[in-house]
Amino acid sequence: MTSMTLGQSQKLRDAVRGLMPLAEDIFNKVRAASQDDVGVTRAAWSIQDQAAADILLAAARNHGLTTRQDAIGNTYATLNGMNETAPGILTGSHLDSVAKGGNFDGLAGAVAGVIALAAMKKAGLQPGCxxxxxxxxxxxxVWFGIAYIGARLAVGDMGRAAFDALMRLDSGQTISAHMSELGIVADDIWHHDHVEITAANTKAFLELHIEQGPLLVEQNVPLGIATAVRGNLRFGDGICFGAYQHSAATPRRLRQDTVLAVTELLQRLEILWHDIEDNVDPSAVFTVGKIFTDPSHHALTKVPGECHFSLNFGSTEQSSQDRFEAAIADLTAEIGARRRVRFVMGAPVGSSPTPLNPTLRSSLVQSAERLDIPCTEFATVGHDASIFARAGIPAAVLLVRNNDGSHNPDEKMAMADFEQGVQVLAATMIELSNTKNNAEVI
Ligand SMILES: [Zn+2]
Structure with missing residues (x-):
């Protein structure tokens, strides 16, 4: 069932298509405003980040949407619904980028929202809410080291003490002092006892984002609908301590070789990963991003006495993360005792997996089917959507095919794929706006 007539849905489709030059113009203007020697750099609350916000808001205003920034500087472009008091529907993504990153990571979702709403306005469609x-x-x-700050502040998931403790990693400047340079008075965040986005005023959050892995390219499908946001379990600096010994003079039984101990640990964790991937969670990922011996001590002729490494396991299943953590504890104890070395792993950091809302997911799938746009479903990485989901707001993520990954200037999203993403997003938002209440979404 669809709440739009065939004529309305064709009008919306044409309007989205007609606004693609505007989308391209916004992407180009923001790229020009944040161009680095390689890629783009838009650190949050930088002049470049504010330029992105201003360009986006100006385009939204020019197309009949109401615009504002909240106390933190998150931007909103709004299209009023028939029912002014009903909970609204939110879409969007982040404006900031990593250093020397790609232009579409985050920005694609922020632009998609404005284009979807402008298209509804142009097509003369008034949403239900x-x-x-x-x-x-x-x-x-990139400057503050803790992700999702804007979304967390918007849903009231960060207290004043935690906020005040944030400092720029490069300069040591506090976040408040830094924001004030853009005219944002951080004190205002705390003046009103007001949480911007709640489960009571928002019935859904939909995020369009470029895919950061190779699945859509591999499967030759333009859109993906995320099943869940993977959690992760991370040990950033594991160390194995043994002894530096003469490589030729020390028999195996007396060696305290840290590199062979660490490689045994990694091989056994890889076997566990494959087991989880085959039997529990096909989307589980395991990465050893760092492994090194100390260049001031290591030598061709020395048994390595110290080895540093990182472990990063991600899964949509908390039980798999727990199993991995237990295995690390067991294996480091067992291998350490047998090989006469000592593992010091430090405290793990990470996050829990976040399931995404099944009703929203199927609404996205249905919209894609109605529009005859191929899509597939798989788990994704951390996005703002997970912050909204954890705040009790039904959330979903729509991924757009993108070659060459992200967090690098080589990302490639075809505008034709972006258009299909906006088509699905716009149609889904209209449909959801006509559902009566939160209960129908949840
Ligand atoms: Zn992103």
């Missing part, structure tokens, strides 16, 4: 396109601040957070 208020729809807003959001540009969040500080998802990548």
């Amino acid at each position: 208020k729809l807003s396109a959001m540009g969040t601040r500080c998802e990548e957070s």
Whole structure:
């Protein structure tokens, strides 16, 4: 069932298509405003990040949407609905980028929201409830080290003490002092006892984002609908301590070789990963991003006495993360005792997996089917959507095919794929706006 007539849905489709030059113009203007020697750099609450916000808001205003920024600087472009008091629907993604990153990571979702709403306005469609396109601040957070700051502040998931403790990693400047340079008075965030986005005022959050892995390219499908946001379990600096010994003079039984101990640990963890991948969670990922001996001590003729390494396991299943953590504890103890070395792993950091809303997911799938746009479903990486989901707001993520990954200037999203993503997003938002209440979404 669809709440739009065939004529309305064709009008919406044409309007989205007609606004693609505008989308391209916004992408180009923002790229020009944040161009680095390689790729783009838009650190949150930088002049470049604010330029992105201003360009987006100006385009939204020019196309009949109401715009504003909240106390933190998150941007909103809004199209009023028939029912002014009903909970609204939010879409969007982040404005900031990593250093020397790609232009579409985050920005694609922020632009998609504005284009979807502008298309509805152009097609003369009034949604059932208020729809807003959001540009969040500080998802990548290259300066402050903690991700999702804008979304977390918007849903009231960060207290004043935690906020005040944030400092720029490069300069040591506090976040408040830094924001004030853009005219954002951080004190205002705390003046009103007001949480911007709640489960009571928002019935859904939909995020369009470029895919950061190779699945859609591999499967030759333009869109993906995320099943869940993977959690992760991370040990950033594991160390194995043994002894530096003469490589020729020390028999095996007396060696305390840290590199062979660490490689045994890694091989056994890889076997566990394959087991989880085959039997529990096909989307589980395991990465040893760092492994090194100390260049001031290591030598061709020495048994390595110290080895550093990182472990990063991700899964949509908390039980798999727990199993991995237990295995690390067991294996480091067993291998350490047998090989006469000592593992010091430090405290793990990470996050829990976040399931995405099944009703929203199937609404996206149905919209894609109605529009005859191929899509597939798989798990994704951390996005702002997970912050909204954890705040009790039904959330979903729509991924757009993108060659060459992200967090690098080589990302490639075809505008034809982006258009298909916006088509699905716009149609889904209209459909959801006509559902009566939260209960139908949840
Ligand atoms: Zn992103």
